[in-house]
Amino acid sequence: MAEAYSDVELIETTRLTPEGQIVKVYRITARSKGGIQFGISVPETDLARGKVDKLLTAKATELD
16 A cells, blocks of 8 residues: 555446446545545456556545
């Protein structure tokens, strides 16, 4: 976990694309270093690639 955020929670959801495909999407919430709670939605394909830390760090830095 990065120093820019903490208190990470993950919720798995399933969504239907406009093309009719079923896709898993993860709603990830965290708290920035400054205490701001925020969330991002990440498709399963990006979750597997380890991009979540970069996304959370970028969002937390933007908010602080």
